Amino acid sequence: MAGLENLHSHVMQKHYAIIGGGWAGCAAAVELTQAGHRVTLFEAARNLGGRARAVDCNGMKLDNGQHILLGAYTATLDLMLRLGIDEQQTMLRLPLQMRYPTNSGGMDLLTQRLPAPWHLLFGLIRSTGLSKTDKFALLRFLSKMRWMNWHLANDCSVAELLTRYAQTARSIQLLWRPLCLAALNTPLENASAQVFLHVLRDSLGARRSASDMLIPRVNLTNLLPQQAALFIEQRGGKVQYGTTVQAINRSTLQSQCQSPKWQIATTANHGHDKNDAFDGVVIATQAKHAQALLSKAVTNNASPSWTTFQYEAITTCYLQYPPNYKLPHVFFALPDDASNDTWGQFVFDRGQLDAQQAGLFAVVISAANAAIELEHAALGTAIARQLSKTFAMPELAHPIWVKVISEKRATFACTTGLIRPNNATTLTGVVIAGDYTASDYPATLEAAVQSGIRAARLIV
Numbered sequence: 001m002a003g004l005e006n007l008h009s010h011v012m013q014k015h016y017a018i019i020g021g022g023w024a025g026c027a028a029a030v031e032l033t034q035a036g037h038r039v040t041l042f043e044a045a046r047n048l049g050g051r052a053r054a055v056d057c058n059g060m061k062l063d064n065g066q067h068i069l070l071g072a073y074t075a076t077l078d079l080m081l082r083l084g085i086d087e088q089q090t091m092l093r094l095p096l097q098m099r100y101p102t103n104s105g106g107m108d109l110l111t112q113r114l115p116a117p118w119h120l121l122f123g124l125i126r127s128t129g130l131s132k133t134d135k136f137a138l139l140r141f142l143s144k145m146r147w148m149n150w151h152l153a154n155d156c157s158v159a160e161l162l163t164r165y166a167q168t169a170r171s172i173q174l175l176w177r178p179l180c181l182a183a184l185n186t187p188l189e190n191a192s193a194q195v196f197l198h199v200l201r202d203s204l205g206a207r208r209s210a211s212d213m214l215i216p217r218v219n220l221t222n223l224l225p226q227q228a229a230l231f232i233e234q235r236g237g238k239v240q241y242g243t244t245v246q247a248i249n250r251s252t253l254q255s256q257c258q259s260p261k262w263q264i265a266t267t268a269n270h271g272h273d274k275n276d277a278f279d280g281v282v283i284a285t286q287a288k289h290a291q292a293l294l295s296k297a298v299t300n301n302a303s304p305s306w307t308t309f310q311y312e313a314i315t316t317c318y319l320q321y322p323p324n325y326k327l328p329h330v331f332f333a334l335p336d337d338a339s340n341d342t343w344g345q346f347v348f349d350r351g352q353l354d355a356q357q358a359g360l361f362a363v364v365i366s367a368a369n370a371a372i373e374l375e376h377a378a379l380g381t382a383i384a385r386q387l388s389k390t391f392a393m394p395e396l397a398h399p400i401w402v403k404v405i406s407e408k409r410a411t412f413a414c415t416t417g418l419i420r421p422n423n424a425t426t427l428t429g430v431v432i433a434g435d436y437t438a439s440d441y442p443a444t445l446e447a448a449v450q451s452g453i454r455a456a457r458l459i460v
Contacts, residue, residue: 015040016032020050023050030083034082041232042240051065052445063219063316064407068214069091070203070213072202076449079449079453083227094214095119101334107129116211117142117205137168138171141166151194162188180196182345183442186411199441218354240268246266248265262279281459285434290434297430307419309413311412312410315405315407317363317402319396325361341385361387371406376402383402384402433452
């Protein structure tokens with residue numbers, strides 16, 4: 001890394017403002033810092049991470065939602081490497097799998113440690129809970145999508161795509177539906193088939209390690225944002241917490257021959273000179289906040305055109321049991337049916353990831369708009385009952401405590417034909433970054449990191 005920094009030492013240092021300390025903002029700040037520039041990162045909250053961050057819960061630091069990364073997350077893994085983060089210490093790497101509890105009526109699919117595509121082929125052959133008809137239909141579908149280069153002439157819903165290529169009801173319910181919910185956080189009936197195929201292309205359709213599942217052992221703030229802040233500050237940059245940016249304005253402190261400079265108006269001026277003139281600004285906030293800042297900044301008061309996003313919720317239910325309670329594997333898929341009050345889609349045994357969290361289970365509900373209408377206590381009781389029945393362990397019906405965390409605007413709804421904005425704006429020296437910007441991927445950590453890096457390179 002020192003060599004790379006020396007390579008950029010001849011670059012004329014500029015000063016950039018990053019608005020928003022989520023994963024996109026952190027990626028942009030690190031990219032600009034490593035290129036030899038100085039950054040000031042403004043974050044409205046008291047810690048970094050945005051919608052993927054740690055929160056205080058019953059004396060513990062837990063994530064606001066359980067995440068899984070993929071081996072295909074090349075930009076994220078590269079950024080972690082640049083920050084000196086050890087993957088083996090911070091994440092558990094597992095082969096791609098879709099495993100349901102024994103006797104739950106599900107399936108058990110575990111890909112093998114073989115070169116692609118044999119890892120998936122032998123995994124399907126050895127899987128249980130799927131008939132020969134199910135397996136042949138899956139193999140035909142994947143073969144056809146590979147032949148089509150994972151591309152559709154016209155986008156359609158994932159449900160329509162699966163019906164068109166004769167996927168069985170059981171394979172849809174046990175494999176495709178949970179995969180779609182986990183990747184796109186959008187129901188099959190509305191989810192973009194083309195974006196879903198991009199995810200399959202870069203996981204199932206790529207090298208074997210690309211389909212590996214990476215489960216964080218540490219909380220998400222410690223995993224990357226905190227290390228990014230340290231990287232920035234050690235190289236002369238600043239991270240301003242608890243500082244909401246209200247407006248960006250063209251600086252009057254420049255000559256007409258200079259490129260436009262920008263000043264930042266904030267709710268707090270501690271550590272920030274309101275007269276600072278920045279050479280560029282990366283707006284890495286949620287879409288609606290970015291739109292508001294851009295609308296205020298345009299000189300003719302004409303609001304820039306913008307996509308209207310719909311949003312989907314994600315709920316994570318943490319259940320604490322005695323430390324000796326343990327699941328057979330670190331995580332399972334769960335049969336879910338909202339009409340029967342069984343909401344959980346995946347369960348993670350946090351104690352197998354971090355010994356300090358022994359007995360703590362995390363249950364995830366994606367596309368959770370219906371689930372969040374329930375009272376937290378009622379939802380927690382229903383999930384505990386679901387675990388007890390699914391695993392045939394009556395004791396799971398009585399956790400020591402339950403904490404439900406819902407992100408109502410966790411991701412944009414990744415629907416068919418959705419047009420997402422590019423990183424560039426109509427303002428010279430101002431770019432946007434976030435998982436909602438134009439990308440092959442849905443709203444994921446990888447999409448956020450890729451967007452932040454693109455924005456940083458574009459602004460330079």
